[in-house]
Amino acid sequence: MSLETNLGDIKLKNPLILASGILGASYSSLQRMYDAGMGAVVTKSIGKNPRSGSPNPTIFALVEIKSIVSSVGLANPGYKTFKEDLVKLTEKQTPAIVSIFGETKEDIGEIIEGLNDLPLLAFELNLGYSKENPKTVQEKVGIIKQITNKPLWVKLTPDECNVIKIAEAAVNCGCNALVAINKVKAMVIDIKTKQPVLGAKKGGISGSVLKPIGVRCVYDLYEHFGDKIPIIGVGGISKGEDVIEYLLAGASAVQIGSAVGVAYPENMVRFIQMGIRKYLREQNIENLDEIIGGAFK
């Protein structure tokens, strides 16, 4: 039985990828998650300039629905400073994807140029935070593809009213994989103090509540694109069965965020892998290709 999977030309030893923004602040935490058994790791989203992000509280759990409400406000040290971490990470041949964001295509171009000499597995363009339409996406993807030969993944947010149109723009401009989904808009108000809990007041939700939304989005994308472009499923994965569900919907790999933000992330990764193996054994499946998009058969 093999857990290997392909995303275009990229081969991963298993389909689990650390999602952006979780344990992704330093080369050492990313390395730790790769050593824990992830197939690859995505950094937190990096911009052109340093940003302190939103005031605290920025992240808290809602235990009753196994979910996380957050608004970190894209806190990051800027690509120039973060490069030091990336050098240390890639020195060890760790398969690393750098998530980037930018208001304008010029900003994005500058970041890609600055990091292009590193042996990265891919870039991931985070579209979650500025108002995007097919035209802006085309511009951003276009400039990245002009500058780099490295694979480009585009991460979609379900809050956009037409995810398929945005995805189409990205695919037409040469993006190499689609990542779906980012957080869904959310907020929590404390009724005793009558205050929004997040420092930024408004934020997004991730974790278990996201899973059916993410599965639907991946299913829609696979229905539309078929084998034309690899899809990476994200949202609410916390056990092997969740991974299988995303693969059946059409994902070739998955990303895991909230579920590994726990005291013992190594155990979590092992637990998820065990669940995948158990399912494959029970179903007599030799490799993942047999089930990708299986819900359409």
Add this chain to the structure above:
Amino acid sequence: MKKGIMNNTRPLICKIVDKWEECDDTFGFVLELPIKIQKAKPGQFIMLWIPGVDEYPVGIAGIKNGFIEIGVAKMGVGTSAMIDKQKGDFVGIRGFFGKPFKPPKNVNHLLIGGGFGMTPLKLLTSSLINFEEMQRVHIFEGARSKNKLMYLEWLENLENQEEIFFHVSTDDGSYGYKGFPTVDLEKFLQNNKTPSVIYAAGPERMMKVIFDLGKKYSNVIDMQMSLADRYIRCGFGLCAGCVVDPTGWRICTDGPIFNTEQLEQITDFGNFRRTETGAKEKI
């Protein structure tokens, strides 16, 4: 919510039922928990939410029958907002987070700290007093001057009890020994050969000095230090904003208490921390 357990969830709203000036610019508070929580372990911390203002980590100084004691030292906007709160006001807490101190049996316990580092050491002291196999407890507290010493009265009263010794020092000599608390600690280690464990909480530079000192004495069988000079965002290990290199350990979940073996591996210890942006800066 299960009885007696503090879940990791949204801030739990607590009423401030007591407030007092502990020393200059530092206030003690007792918060009433809306649920009966049994206990927190010494060295663990909470995220304190001042609604509409800020949220930040503070240590736990005491916990009993649904009441929790904390100590807040004025730094900036967030801590000032707490100090402006009065009895009857509400704040939120999340927790309890982090790995606690782990005192072994049959050793001398040497507690050393300063500033808000004294809050976890207060809870540790209380728990050591009830520890069956308790040996001697020595507490070394240091501050710039007398009016910056936390828990002075409480510690002096404890000293009347057997087996508890309080060593106090100030930089300006306004109270106790004139100098750093490390001087007293070193003197103690020179004259006392029984196996000892050092527990430290305070500015990281001071802890590095203590760590280097402790390594010179073979009777120091372990050192457990609270690394609190780090920006904490989520508190439960998700964002890793507080991570230390090169181990990838998070202060909030793998720490804040680290032992000798771990501290040896953390090259950032006493040297670097990450700021809110994630950039590294010299400590």
